[in-house]
Amino acid sequence: MNNEALQHWNNSLTGQSEGLSSTEDLFSTRRKAGVDSFQKNGFPGRRHEEWRYTSLKSLSEEGYPACLPHEGNLPEVDELITSSDIRIVLINGVFRKDLSDLTALPDEVRVEGFSDFRQRANTQEIENFDRMLPLSDHPFQSLGDALLDDGLVVTAIGNTDARIHILHAYDGTDTSGSAHITGMIHLEGGARLEILEEFRSQGQVMGNTRWGIHVGDECTLSRQRILRPGCDVVFHGSRVEVGKAGLFQDLIAGSGSRLVRNEIHVSLNGAGGHTDLFGGYVSDGDEVVDHHTTIEHAVADCTSREIYRGVLGGKSRGAFTGMIHVHQDAQRTDAKQSNDAILLSRNSEMNTRPRLEIYADDVKCTHGATVGELDEGALFYLRSRGVSLEEARRMMVRAFTAEVFGEIENEGLREQIIEQLQAAMPASECVT
Amino acid sequence: MSEAEELQKLADKEYEFGFVTDVEADSIPPGLDEDTIREIVKRKGEPDWLLEFRLKAFRHWQTMEDPAWAKVKKNTVNYQDLIYYSAPKPKKQLDSLDEVDPELLETFEKLGISLEEQKRLSNVAVDAVFDSVSVATTFSDKLAELGIIFGSFSDAVKEHPDLIKKYLGSVVPYTDNFYSALNAAVFSDGSFCYIPKGVACPMELSTYFRINAAGTGQFERTLIVADEKSTVSYLEGCTAPMRDENQLHAAVVELVALEDATIKYSTVQNWYPGDADGVGGIYNFVTKRGLCKGDRSKISWTQVETGSAITWKYPSCILQGDDSIGEFYSVALTNNHQQADTGTKMVHLGKRTRSTIISKGISAGQGQNTYRGLVDVKKNAEDARNFSQCDSMLLGDRCGAHTFPYVEVRNPSAKVEHEATTSKIGEDQIFYCNQRGISTEDAISMIVNGFCKEVFSELPMEFAVEAQKLLAVSLEGSVG
Numbered sequence: 001m002n003n004e005a006l007q008h009w010n011n012s013l014t015g016q017s018e019g020l021s022s023t024e025d026l027f028s029t030r031r032k033a034g035v036d037s038f039q040k041n042g043f044p045g046r047r048h049e050e051w052r053y054t055s056l057k058s059l060s061e062e063g064y065p066a067c068l069p070h071e072g073n074l075p076e077v078d079e080l081i082t083s084s085d086i087r088i089v090l091i092n093g094v095f096r097k098d099l100s101d102l103t104a105l106p107d108e109v110r111v112e113g114f115s116d117f118r119q120r121a122n123t124q125e126i127e128n129f130d131r132m133l134p135l136s137d138h139p140f141q142s143l144g145d146a147l148l149d150d151g152l153v154v155t156a157i158g159n160t161d162a163r164i165h166i167l168h169a170y171d172g173t174d175t176s177g178s179a180h181i182t183g184m185i186h187l188e189g190g191a192r193l194e195i196l197e198e199f200r201s202q203g204q205v206m207g208n209t210r211w212g213i214h215v216g217d218e219c220t221l222s223r224q225r226i227l228r229p230g231c232d233v234v235f236h237g238s239r240v241e242v243g244k245a246g247l248f249q250d251l252i253a254g255s256g257s258r259l260v261r262n263e264i265h266v267s268l269n270g271a272g273g274h275t276d277l278f279g280g281y282v283s284d285g286d287e288v289v290d291h292h293t294t295i296e297h298a299v300a301d302c303t304s305r306e307i308y309r310g311v312l313g314g315k316s317r318g319a320f321t322g323m324i325h326v327h328q329d330a331q332r333t334d335a336k337q338s339n340d341a342i343l344l345s346r347n348s349e350m351n352t353r354p355r356l357e358i359y360a361d362d363v364k365c366t367h368g369a370t371v372g373e374l375d376e377g378a379l380f381y382l383r384s385r386g387v388s389l390e391e392a393r394r395m396m397v398r399a400f401t402a403e404v405f406g407e408i409e410n411e412g413l414r415e416q417i418i419e420q421l422q423a424a425m426p427a428s429e430c431v432t
Numbered sequence: 433m434s435e436a437e438e439l440q441k442l443a444d445k446e447y448e449f450g451f452v453t454d455v456e457a458d459s460i461p462p463g464l465d466e467d468t469i470r471e472i473v474k475r476k477g478e479p480d481w482l483l484e485f486r487l488k489a490f491r492h493w494q495t496m497e498d499p500a501w502a503k504v505k506k507n508t509v510n511y512q513d514l515i516y517y518s519a520p521k522p523k524k525q526l527d528s529l530d531e532v533d534p535e536l537l538e539t540f541e542k543l544g545i546s547l548e549e550q551k552r553l554s555n556v557a558v559d560a561v562f563d564s565v566s567v568a569t570t571f572s573d574k575l576a577e578l579g580i581i582f583g584s585f586s587d588a589v590k591e592h593p594d595l596i597k598k599y600l601g602s603v604v605p606y607t608d609n610f611y612s613a614l615n616a617a618v619f620s621d622g623s624f625c626y627i628p629k630g631v632a633c634p635m636e637l638s639t640y641f642r643i644n645a646a647g648t649g650q651f652e653r654t655l656i657v658a659d660e661k662s663t664v665s666y667l668e669g670c671t672a673p674m675r676d677e678n679q680l681h682a683a684v685v686e687l688v689a690l691e692d693a694t695i696k697y698s699t700v701q702n703w704y705p706g707d708a709d710g711v712g713g714i715y716n717f718v719t720k721r722g723l724c725k726g727d728r729s730k731i732s733w734t735q736v737e738t739g740s741a742i743t744w745k746y747p748s749c750i751l752q753g754d755d756s757i758g759e760f761y762s763v764a765l766t767n768n769h770q771q772a773d774t775g776t777k778m779v780h781l782g783k784r785t786r787s788t789i790i791s792k793g794i795s796a797g798q799g800q801n802t803y804r805g806l807v808d809v810k811k812n813a814e815d816a817r818n819f820s821q822c823d824s825m826l827l828g829d830r831c832g833a834h835t836f837p838y839v840e841v842r843n844p845s846a847k848v849e850h851e852a853t854t855s856k857i858g859e860d861q862i863f864y865c866n867q868r869g870i871s872t873e874d875a876i877s878m879i880v881n882g883f884c885k886e887v888f889s890e891l892p893m894e895f896a897v898e899a900q901k902l903l904a905v906s907l908e909g910s911v912g
Contacts, residue, residue: 049501329829343844346811356835358854361826365854371809371841372848 005060010039012065017146026126027118027148033135034145041137053319053351054261054290056139059233063176064206067147068092072171074099075202077228081412082196084165086111091169093179093207094150108160108191114151114182132184132212132239140208140235140261144180151182156191156219163194172203172232183211187219196413197225199234199254206233217243217270224408225262226417227254229424237263242302244270251278251407253417255424256287263292268302279308280404280417282397283316283348284426290319297330300360306337309401312348313426321353322367328359337367342374342400344426394422459518464511466490469617472517476586476621481597489606489616496610502773503802503834504742506715509680516618516651575633581626582637585653588624595626599657603686603723603750611682611744612719615651619684622652627662627693636892638667654685658693660726665696667895681740683718691726691753696734698891700899703739705906710769710798713741720747724756727782732759734890736899737772738906746804748777751785751813758787761887763899765906766799766831775805775837780813780846789820792884795831796907802834809846816843822852825883827876827907877904 017035021028043056072092088111089099095113102111121129135145156162170179187193201207215221227234234257242248252262266275281289289312295304310318320339341350354367374396382392398418408414460471469490473483498509575582581592589596606616627633658664681703687695697720706713716739722731733747749758760776778787793801803822824833835852857879865875881888881900888896 331829343841346844348844350839350841352839354835354837354850354852356852356854357832358824358826358834359832361829361831361856363826363854367835367852369837369839369850370848371839371846373844
């Protein structure tokens with residue numbers, strides 16, 4: 001990062017952070033730590049091992065430092081077909097009770113804005129928060145800490161289930177900027193939640209979202225994240241702890257974002273815990289899609305499954321880093337990971353980095369990675385039966401991503417996402 | 433004798449090759465600065481251009497830091513405490529084996545590589561490096577008839593300066609990494625091999641390296657050039673005496689294959705791994721790289737790594753020529769407190785280049801075994817193909833097996849596949865064997881050998897036998 005750009009960031013950050021801390025002081029130490037950490041480390045370059053494939057250089061030199069204004073409009077896109085009956089809207093990082101619909105919320109489930117939470121949180125809750133989202137020298141975490149303001153806290157305790165649609169909207173039509181959202185989800189006592197997280201954005205906007213998630217014993221959290229076309233810079237980080245016989249399922253799908261970095265850290269802390277991580281994307285132009293996952297098998301008898309699939313065209317770049325860490329004595333672990341990519345153009349690029357770290361002997365761990373183009377033989381087969389080239393490619397990409405999107409139970413939503421990805425599919429240069 | 437008894441016998445004895453030959457060594461004092469390098473050059477009678485090369489490398493090395501990225505825990509090496517030159521004093525000019533220091537010959541016999549025996553029976557030419565200076569070179573005359581140059585690096589510098597000047601540092605430049613820079617600055621000796629156009633080398637070329645003289649870092653340099661349409665198979669094997677202090681070994685191996693040439697490089701590495709408590713052992717930090725320079729050239733690396741306290745080694749292929757082929761077959765075994773961070777890099781530059789990676793890691797005791805590899809398909813590498821397979825086996829619940837592959841693809845016509853699995857020996861497998869009267873130890877030995885079969889089958893016959901034995905010995909005590 002050049003000095004001028006860095007100075008601009010640092011000044012802007014300090015000013016805004018102090019502005020936030022002047023109102024109340026429960027989190028001011030944390031904000032200060034965030035500012036210090038960011039000022040010390042800045043945006044990492046590609047020499048940093050964790051950021052080897054994703055350059056943040058463009059972020060440091062553009063108009064992201066200022067936070068977006070609290071007021072803004074919902075970007076116009078077609079509504080997602082969802083079975084959720086609870087709708088939560090955040091615009092430019094601010095929880096908008098007036099636009100949300102919480103009438104169907106069961107008694108056992110509580111939803112509040114993070115700005116409310118941080119004004120009333122007790123010591124125990126702050127300790128929980130610090131455990132779930134520990135301080136780190138991660139650039140987006142530091143920014144999130146420095147500008148800790150609003151977000152969402154969802155708590156579900158007891159034998160209950162709920163389906164929640166969270167809509168993150170960013171309106172950067174008048175001015176460019178960033179929004180930083182801090183969220184917590186806390187499930188206990190066998191609660192089951194389904195969360196559909198949708199991202200809509202227009203203009204030059206950096207959306208920085210991070211979640212600290214606790215899936216207690218025998219609880220289930222099933223999350224789907226959809227990035228609608230037109231998003232600019234999206235960072236999404238989750239730290240998840242899963243208890244005994246807990247289940248955490250995650251799926252991320254999207255197209256048309258300039259830079260996506262998705263980080264998930266799942267720690268399986270109780271026997272019988274399971275996690276599913278899925279991702280599917282299509283990229284074009286000079287987009288960057290970077291999935292970065294870590295699964296910690298901390299105790300015995302847990303299982304995990306990971307499938308990420310991407311189709312890349314134009315000059316876009318894809319990256320996948322998937323760590324599976326099996327701790328000592330985490331016997332009878334079963335972990336499966338696969339990452340596959342199709343390159344449609346000469347200038348697209350895929351970098352994949354599966355990692356296994358295993359310290360227990362009675363484990364089954366596999367990972368597989370493939371990179372290639374659409375199979376010419378299969379295309380020829382389809383074309384020789386009168387299927388047009390474009391249609392044949394659509395069919396093949398559909399089949400390629402089926403393993404990921406087959407996980408979406410709601411058929412309407414599934415078709416809608418596949419349609420979004422098909423529409424975003426770049427013309428192939430490679431196949432004639 | 434059943435295999436189990438044999439294993440027990442092997443398990444009961446101390447490291448077989450742990451002895452120090454008492455030869456009067458001609459060493460220079462420990463420490464490293466430009467004067468040390470000048471002294472090495474003076475003692476070896478090297479030309480000025482080589483001094484320049486060494487000094488440039490040394491100056492560059494001073495700007496570098498000891499790398500810390502490998503997944504190993506090591507003691508800091510104090511480079512000023514090492515002795516950078518140690519040569520056994522020749523009693524007189526060596527013309528034939530009879531004139532070689534009898535103590536040295538005895539050492540080789542203990543190692544099972546009696547030169548006469550080798551000469552007479554196995555049709556293998558041996559260039560034995562005893563510490564830093566080649567003592568005897570066999571079969572040179574026979575090879576010379578075909579125009580093959582095979583001898584010590586020092587001799588080649590004197591006799592074939594043009595070839596050395598042309599290829600030294602062309603595959604592993606001194607700027608490459610910390611250890612290759614150090615090696616370029618202070619390399620002691622090693623082997624040089626040149627196969628002329630159209631010649632298929634009629635025998636396996638082999639070098640036995642051996643570290644001796646306490647406190648000597650050994651820095652060999654090997655350079656193999658295979659000219660157009662030539663073929664060569666090269667064997668490297670190592671044993672080292674028992675030491676309590678960590679000994680550093682930073683070698684550089686460069687291979688160059690021109691058009692239609694094939695180089696096969698096989699290694700069985702069995703250096704002292706330290707005792708059962710992790711005390712002592714060799715630090716094996718080696719840079720090995722092959723350049724497939726010409727079209728349709730092929731370089732194949734096969735390694736069996738069972739020794740050393742720490743192994744840090746990534747034999748790589750730069751696939752520059754169109755249709756060139758790179759292969760990497762590896763078995764790495766870590767027992768007790770051994771650590772290995774090993775793998776390969778396959779850099780695809782040419783069109784239709786192909787590479788295969790088969791890596792088998794076995795961890796036992798508290799051993800930590802890491803596969804680290806890179807498959808890099810550059811933009812112009814049309815129709816490149818890679819297949820990688822990394823399998824790990826864990827024996828015991830206190831060891832670790834890690835896999836860090838990197839796949840970077842910049843050409844859509846590439847087909848890259850990577851697979852990794854981790855397993856242990858199933859109780860059902862053992863039960864099956866026991867039921868048929870095979871003891872647990874024998875069963876494990878069988879299963880482990882089966883696990884490594886794909887790699888062993890790539891080894892030359894005599895090495896394959898040695899490798900299987902080594903594996904059994906190295907696994908001793910790991911069967912619980």
